[in-house]
Amino acid sequence: MSVRVGILGATGAVGQRFIQLLDDHETFEIAALTASESSAGETYRDAAKWRVNTPIPDAVAEMTVGATTPEAVPDDVDLLFSSLPSSVAAAVEPDFLEAGYVVSSNSSNDRMAPDVPLTIPEINADHLELIEVQRENRGWDGALIKNPNCSTITMVPTLAALDQFGLERVSVSTLQAVSGAGYSGVTSMEIIDNAIPHIGGEEEKMESESRKLLGDFDGAEVTLHGADVTASCNRIPTLDGHLENVFADLTEDPDAEDIAAAMRDYPGVDLPSAPEQLIHVFEDPMRPQPRLDRERGDGMAICAGGIQATDEGVKYNCLAHNTIRGAAGASVLNGELLVEDGWI
Amino acid sequence: MSVRVGILGATGAVGQRFIQLLDDHETFEIAALTASESSAGETYRDAAKWRVNTPIPDAVAEMTVGATTPEAVPDDVDLLFSSLPSSVAAAVEPDFLEAGYVVSSNSSNDRMAPDVPLTIPEINADHLELIEVQRENRGWDGALIKNPNCSTITMVPTLAALDQFGLERVSVSTLQAVSGAGYSGVTSMEIIDNAIPHIGGEEEKMESESRKLLGDFDGAEVTLHGADVTASCNRIPTLDGHLENVFADLTEDPDAEDIAAAMRDYPGVDLPSAPEQLIHVFEDPMRPQPRLDRERGDGMAICAGGIQATDEGVKYNCLAHNTIRGAAGASVLNGELLVEDGWI
Amino acid sequence: MSVRVGILGATGAVGQRFIQLLDDHETFEIAALTASESSAGETYRDAAKWRVNTPIPDAVAEMTVGATTPEAVPDDVDLLFSSLPSSVAAAVEPDFLEAGYVVSSNSSNDRMAPDVPLTIPEINADHLELIEVQRENRGWDGALIKNPNCSTITMVPTLAALDQFGLERVSVSTLQAVSGAGYSGVTSMEIIDNAIPHIGGEEEKMESESRKLLGDFDGAEVTLHGADVTASCNRIPTLDGHLENVFADLTEDPDAEDIAAAMRDYPGVDLPSAPEQLIHVFEDPMRPQPRLDRERGDGMAICAGGIQATDEGVKYNCLAHNTIRGAAGASVLNGELLVEDGWI
Amino acid sequence: MSVRVGILGATGAVGQRFIQLLDDHETFEIAALTASESSAGETYRDAAKWRVNTPIPDAVAEMTVGATTPEAVPDDVDLLFSSLPSSVAAAVEPDFLEAGYVVSSNSSNDRMAPDVPLTIPEINADHLELIEVQRENRGWDGALIKNPNCSTITMVPTLAALDQFGLERVSVSTLQAVSGAGYSGVTSMEIIDNAIPHIGGEEEKMESESRKLLGDFDGAEVTLHGADVTASCNRIPTLDGHLENVFADLTEDPDAEDIAAAMRDYPGVDLPSAPEQLIHVFEDPMRPQPRLDRERGDGMAICAGGIQATDEGVKYNCLAHNTIRGAAGASVLNGELLVEDGWI
Known part of the structure; x- marks a missing residue:
């Protein structure tokens, strides 16, 4: 089984970690990369100033970066990982949720919202059920799940x-x-x-x-x-x-x-x-x-x-x-839990 | 008024700080420097690998380093500062105390001994009176005073x-x-x-x-x-x-x-x-x-x-x-308190 | 003798070094501080994020920062030190020179211009006479002198x-x-x-x-x-x-x-x-x-x-x-040479 | 084909790199570890203060460390890697060579000796033939080969x-x-x-x-x-x-x-x-x-x-x-060249 995923804010430090962690992932396949308006249309190689100590995966390097809007993400993407700055995330995450996307987000906004699951799979996987409450409250088809700081x-x-x-x-x-x-x-x-x-x-x-x-x-x-x-x-x-x-x-x-x-x-x-x-x-x-x-x-x-x-x-x-278990890896693990528990 | 002082363990890191702090001191005048047996007889310039970011004071550089024994210290020295490793200090400090020296020591041995004043002048100057107890207990003419870690x-x-x-x-x-x-x-x-x-x-x-x-x-x-x-x-x-x-x-x-x-x-x-x-x-x-x-x-x-x-x-x-207020400077300040309170 | 000086770009890293070096200077007295438009009108204490390891001199802390324009500098200032970014300096230094100021500048623009003295007082003080050529060429009343990188x-x-x-x-x-x-x-x-x-x-x-x-x-x-x-x-x-x-x-x-x-x-x-x-x-x-x-x-x-x-x-x-002999101190030394040689 | 190898000076920083590099090596199998007299008889886990950022291979951890003498190395070891301090290497390498061992050494002694090959396989593999000269000169059955600094x-x-x-x-x-x-x-x-x-x-x-x-x-x-x-x-x-x-x-x-x-x-x-x-x-x-x-x-x-x-x-x-291509990896590569060229 393969799940097509997108990365919102793919060019930043945590975004680069997402790409490193998702390279050769057994379930997830990178299908969309977004960044700020100014990078949209560039290849990832050009848009990102790659600073991780392993090379950019070749397939990713040649992908075209889109803007961070639901329209720029292909419809067949099932899961989005987000490492946007929290002020940006607060503004754009709702758009993706309304558009029906499931978002596993590392951004700090809304972590304490009563209807947003804040989860570490080993600790409180049961909190994922808050998605039901969230959907009822917000009228979203998608789902927003956060990992902690x-x-x-x-x-x-x-x-x-x-x-x-x-x-x-x-x-x-x-x-x-x-x-x-x-x-x-x-x-x-x-x-x-x-x-x-x-x-x-x-x-x-x-x-x-x-x-x-x-x-x-x-x-x-x-x-x-x-x-x-x-x-x-x-x-x-x-x-x-x-x-x-x-x-x-x-x-x-x-x-x-x-x-x-x-x-x-x-x-x-x-x-x-x-x-x-x-x-x-x-x-x-x-x-x-x-x-x-x-x-x-x-x-x-x-x-x-x-x-x-x-x-x-x-x-x-x-x-x-802190940038693996504490950021990109935490979001990926939450994404894996979403798949395991049938939310995707 | 000038007080002639000696430094036990003068070539180490804290020893070098003592020399820096005592250069041009208004009361204390460096009159003796000791180090390990192997350095005895050398000039301070040769014995110390000087690493402080101000030059060695000229007068000190040409002084001859003695062994760390009471015999190697001139009789007219009134106060000793010690920055010996604690195991060495535990072995030799008693010799200096029996010989009648007042020792303001940064070494960690004996800090918790009931009859040894452990003092910060601004905090517990009154503890200095423990010297009376110490002299009675130990039969020393000298006095041992410690500063904390x-x-x-x-x-x-x-x-x-x-x-x-x-x-x-x-x-x-x-x-x-x-x-x-x-x-x-x-x-x-x-x-x-x-x-x-x-x-x-x-x-x-x-x-x-x-x-x-x-x-x-x-x-x-x-x-x-x-x-x-x-x-x-x-x-x-x-x-x-x-x-x-x-x-x-x-x-x-x-x-x-x-x-x-x-x-x-x-x-x-x-x-x-x-x-x-x-x-x-x-x-x-x-x-x-x-x-x-x-x-x-x-x-x-x-x-x-x-x-x-x-x-x-x-x-x-x-x-x-940590090496000024936390070590050499602490011992010097205790030395100044000893002078002020008439113990020297 | 006292020379009233101004510092163009006083809030930056080199600007802060200028203030540190000019504190208690035997000849120079700080009379004007400039920064970007957004800081104009603030006290220096508020405008500068002071990061030098000695405190801001009290008198300077309460001075009002002006914009970096000739109008914002008092007429009785005799000498300006400049640590502006080179692109800014290239744009504004000519205004100060036309207004008749002598500018000792650390900014890299114009260092290789044939009529601008690039000097280290110990090395090529005689190049200062290029000011005559410069004044003839440019029609300036002021003078521009540079120190090297x-x-x-x-x-x-x-x-x-x-x-x-x-x-x-x-x-x-x-x-x-x-x-x-x-x-x-x-x-x-x-x-x-x-x-x-x-x-x-x-x-x-x-x-x-x-x-x-x-x-x-x-x-x-x-x-x-x-x-x-x-x-x-x-x-x-x-x-x-x-x-x-x-x-x-x-x-x-x-x-x-x-x-x-x-x-x-x-x-x-x-x-x-x-x-x-x-x-x-x-x-x-x-x-x-x-x-x-x-x-x-x-x-x-x-x-x-x-x-x-x-x-x-x-x-x-x-x-x-690099920030003393290599930047602020170099400009100050050139300023001292300008005074010594009678250009101010 | 498997070649049994020993590491002389296995507990030091370069020694630990040898162990890391030889773990799962396709040709070499670690069969002997030596260190100073004081560590002989201990398990490698106890003798080495392991500081590499991958765990000690389990099999190696339980091996017993021997003294750095030919007697302490099993006869069926075909190749020795050496990362001994150069003064120690100068003293003991000849013993191993007389005993017939082939030694690929990172130690700096003898690198410039006319009959010792100093090689980087990609640069001067042909110098390996100096072993013939060396054996004739020295009467050794073994062979000594060095990698550069x-x-x-x-x-x-x-x-x-x-x-x-x-x-x-x-x-x-x-x-x-x-x-x-x-x-x-x-x-x-x-x-x-x-x-x-x-x-x-x-x-x-x-x-x-x-x-x-x-x-x-x-x-x-x-x-x-x-x-x-x-x-x-x-x-x-x-x-x-x-x-x-x-x-x-x-x-x-x-x-x-x-x-x-x-x-x-x-x-x-x-x-x-x-x-x-x-x-x-x-x-x-x-x-x-x-x-x-x-x-x-x-x-x-x-x-x-x-x-x-x-x-x-x-x-x-x-x-x-510097500790892989510049030290342990260089010796291992030379060892691989020795095997390839039939010296082992």
């Missing part, structure tokens, strides 16, 4: 594993890679021999999205998880891979080995892009490290380490590849 | 400012510069495009030293402060300046401006190396940043920013220069 | 010292800092763990400007120096300081010590911003290094090292601070 | 392509990655925000080895190529990939396209680890770049770009992966 997705699988011990409160500090801000988001003068202790909007995303992902869905709405989440987000001079220090309060009193086992045993899913082991737990406290561990599971695994029980619960570190 | 000293002044609001609990995550590990402590292969989520022993130092610094001294012993402190320590690719994210629980409910005012108003001390303003509070949430702010107050100020009230208290960031 | 100025003093040995040919390879491209010129994704083997226009600047600087001026025109100069320019992940490898063919056959002596003895000038020693020669082949040596002479010295005689002449390395 | 091998294929135009003289400037110095060779304090304009011994290696590689072999001895080669070697803050600026004088007068064609058409070899295209020529002058291009041809290709004809010949840039 890169810093959120790094932490949430580990929190899901901890939830059996009574997750009450989370303080988290992030060390985020520059690629999370897009290709030109962080200048070299800003970050060489430096760190920046704030990323606009990032803390709020972690604090709200994680509670929705861990929340209960009763068929009509998602109740946010009750844990209090507080985040401090930092940019550091790494290229890819977000590292996070988590301090979690638990009502129960597990020891470090109980927690490690809960993480290691947290079940994965059987989808083409999913890693065999969702959470890889290191015993060496010096790990995980961004450069050494971000490629684990082809960039789709979550790494954890430094687990220590504390008076109130636990502290540990986690890491994921 | 670089990651501890970055945070403690801000915690001291918060204590009026009922400091109950602290979770802290650090982004530490490579110079904190000494000149050869972190290889380039380890840290370029990377971060390391653990620094051996560092978390325990932050958790214990901060409680001693904030503790009460009743003339006989120091009672540790009651707050629970949990730390996660990370190494990142910056040269100098430790940045820290603090999450603090408070019994009271101050707003962000109350907290900023408490920090800004926290009193300094009138010593030659002390900054005019101890804690500099930024309103821009992107600050403090290591490269832009570490030199504030000639490297002796504490910077804070990103202050936000939370449900349980407050989150904020702080920063200090 | 940052990569050129790093090398030319060492070539001037070599010229006594018959300089025939130069191949030079540069390792240039990111600040040379302006604050946003190089993104972090481009340069972390990377190097870029080309800088647009830079090679041509080095190849032509160096021959003009070393050329003879006969009172009417400058004859370019006869040496053949070939350059390859690279960007590397350093913040400040351009390092260059020079291979020079000489007609004579000096040994390394002759060459070192010629560099060391090359005369400086007696101007406020000039370093006491123009060229500092290192014996240690590992030096000069950007981070350790760029501040030499307050960023105005040239450093050289690794001098080795070759079959055809010599190879050596040189270094200078 | 990483900085040499990056440049030599491009020079070989140029030789048809009359290669007379080469000046080359290198921008070398930190991995070239081994895992602990360059500290982070030395290289962050910095560059080092000298690498001990490196310039001499480039100047001599390149002439041997390009030299003629008449069946008895290698005559060094007549070109004059001068090198300046710099260390910069990149992890892998040496970038080099070459200035070459030619007797003929080819244009840039002639030169590009000569490089592109330079023939490869049909060996398992050889890249399909030996020299990849970029038209974009901003390429090659270390991070984007070092993986080309699985790290075995040479990249070139920025080709411009000059008055005397040509200038261009080249790049190769």
Whole structure:
């Protein structure tokens, strides 16, 4: 079975990752690429300033880029991946949904909307049923599904594993890679021999999205998880891979080995892009490290380490590849789930 | 008035900072330099591989380096600064104390010993009186005084400012510069495009030293402060300046401006190396940043920013220069306090 | 004596360096600041995103920024420093010259114009007399004087010292800092763990400007120096300081010590911003290094090292601070020369 | 056909690359691993501090490491790869050769010995016949073959392509990655925000080895190529990939396209680890770049770009992966050539 897919915003940093991940994908076949008006009509090779460290797939290089409008996308495309800037996405995603497209979107708009599923297949695949609510509310033939922010997705699988011990409160500090801000988001003068202790909007995303992902869905709405989440987000001079220090309060009193086992045993899913082991737990406290561990599971695994029980619960570190598991790979995995569950 | 001082371990990274800071000091005059046996007899210029970005002071360059033994230090030296590796310091500091020297030491051994003052002049100058207890216990004519670890000293002044609001609990995550590990402590292969989520022993130092610094001294012993402190320590690719994210629980409910005012108003001390303003509070949430702010107050100020009230208290960031305020400068300031209080 | 100066393009990276260098200058007093239309009317504090690691001088912070037009500059300003982008400079510098201003410009336009002096005071102060030719040609009351490109100025003093040995040919390879491209010129994704083997226009600047600087001026025109100069320019992940490898063919056959002596003895000038020693020669082949040596002479010295005689002449390395000696400091030094020689 | 191989010095940085490259190799099967005396008897997992970004192959992880002596290597091992420090290699390689082993060595000792083949299979495979001379001279049953230094091998294929135009003289400037110095060779304090304009011994290696590689072999001895080669070697803050600026004088007068064609058409070899295209020529002058291009041809290709004809010949840039094509991969390729040519 083959599903024809399009990529909205195909020339940007995340767009290029989509193309890299979809090359030779067992189910998805790239059938449409869109970008801004000014690039429409060019070949992808000309429109994109390709910066990924594998060459552009030949077939994609010669495709013609269209504008980001429903008219520019062939009718036989079944699924759209979106990596548009959130302000652009907020303006154009509704057009595609009205036109009946299913959109798996990495853009941050509407993630917290009550009728938009925000999903990580391994964590809350059941939230996908919100599509029914969404269609009823909005009158769309299509469907909009979101994946969370890169810093959120790094932490949430580990929190899901901890939830059996009574997750009450989370303080988290992030060390985020520059690629999370897009290709030109962080200048070299800003970050060489430096760190920046704030990323606009990032803390709020972690604090709200994680509670929705861990929340209960009763068929009509998602109740946010009750844990209090507080985040401090930092940019550091790494290229890819977000590292996070988590301090979690638990009502129960597990020891470090109980927690490690809960993480290691947290079940994965059987989808083409999913890693065999969702959470890889290191015993060496010096790990995980961004450069050494971000490629684990082809960039789709979550790494954890430094687990220590504390008076109130636990502290540990986690890491994921921010432009694969944290962006393009997350949308692709959601797309695979949509196919698996029969929405496409 | 001039005080003749010696530097134990003068050729290392912190030793070089001592020499830089003591050049043209208004009170201290460098009269002795020691290093390992193998360098004894050489000029300082030959013995040290000078890597500071200001030239070696001429007078110091031609001084002869002695071995690190009391015999090698002239009798008219009144004060010793020590930046020996802690294992070496543990072995030789007692010899200098028995020989009657006053030692202001940056080495980590004995910091938690009940009869050794661990001081930051602006925070707990009164702990210096522990010297009386120490002399009685140990039978030394000299005196041993310690400054805390670089990651501890970055945070403690801000915690001291918060204590009026009922400091109950602290979770802290650090982004530490490579110079904190000494000149050869972190290889380039380890840290370029990377971060390391653990620094051996560092978390325990932050958790214990901060409680001693904030503790009460009743003339006989120091009672540790009651707050629970949990730390996660990370190494990142910056040269100098430790940045820290603090999450603090408070019994009271101050707003962000109350907290900023408490920090800004926290009193300094009138010593030659002390900054005019101890804690500099930024309103821009992107600050403090290591490269832009570490030199504030000639490297002796504490910077804070990103202050936000939370449900349980407050989150904020702080920063200090780890080899000045966090090491050599801390020992020099303690030396100035010893002079001011008449111990020398 | 005090000279009132203005800075055209005061909010950019080089503009900020001008303000840092002119703070407490013994002759120059900042009397006007200009920027783009959109910033006109704001205080400098608001208009500039200050990123230098010393605070904005208080007096400057509260000055009002004007538009970059002659009308916006007070009449009693005697000298303008310009760090405008070259396309902007090409459009507006003539207006200021017609209005009678003397402009010491760091912008790259017109550097090779036959009637525009391109000067380094220590190298070719006599070229300043081209102003007479310029005034005759252009009918300006003012005067336009240029300093060379940052990569050129790093090398030319060492070539001037070599010229006594018959300089025939130069191949030079540069390792240039990111600040040379302006604050946003190089993104972090481009340069972390990377190097870029080309800088647009830079090679041509080095190849032509160096021959003009070393050329003879006969009172009417400058004859370019006869040496053949070939350059390859690279960007590397350093913040400040351009390092260059020079291979020079000489007609004579000096040994390394002759060459070192010629560099060391090359005369400086007696101007406020000039370093006491123009060229500092290192014996240690590992030096000069950007981070350790760029501040030499307050960023105005040239450093050289690794001098080795070759079959055809010599190879050596040189270094200078690209935004001080290579940009703002170069313009200030030219301004000081204009005052000294009575042009102001 | 399977050849049983051993790795001398298997735990170091290059040793780890050997293991990565030999995993699933079509001809070679790892049968012995040696390290220093202190590691002998440990499993490889325990003896090596594995830092490559792919996991240790399971079979290798459980192998027992032996001492680096002929006795510790099983008799049925046919070929040894060596990445020993050169001083160690100089001491122990003769023992293995006397014991009859064929050694493909990356260590720098003996590279210029008249009876030791220094080979790059695509450049001078015919030099392998020097083994006959070597056996006669030394009385060894085994054979010693060397690959050149990483900085040499990056440049030599491009020079070989140029030789048809009359290669007379080469000046080359290198921008070398930190991995070239081994895992602990360059500290982070030395290289962050910095560059080092000298690498001990490196310039001499480039100047001599390149002439041997390009030299003629008449069946008895290698005559060094007549070109004059001068090198300046710099260390910069990149992890892998040496970038080099070459200035070459030619007797003929080819244009840039002639030169590009000569490089592109330079023939490869049909060996398992050889890249399909030996020299990849970029038209974009901003390429090659270390991070984007070092993986080309699985790290075995040479990249070139920025080709411009000059008055005397040509200038261009080249790049190769220094620990693959420049070290472990070079030895493996030589091993494959030894098999192909029947020496094993």
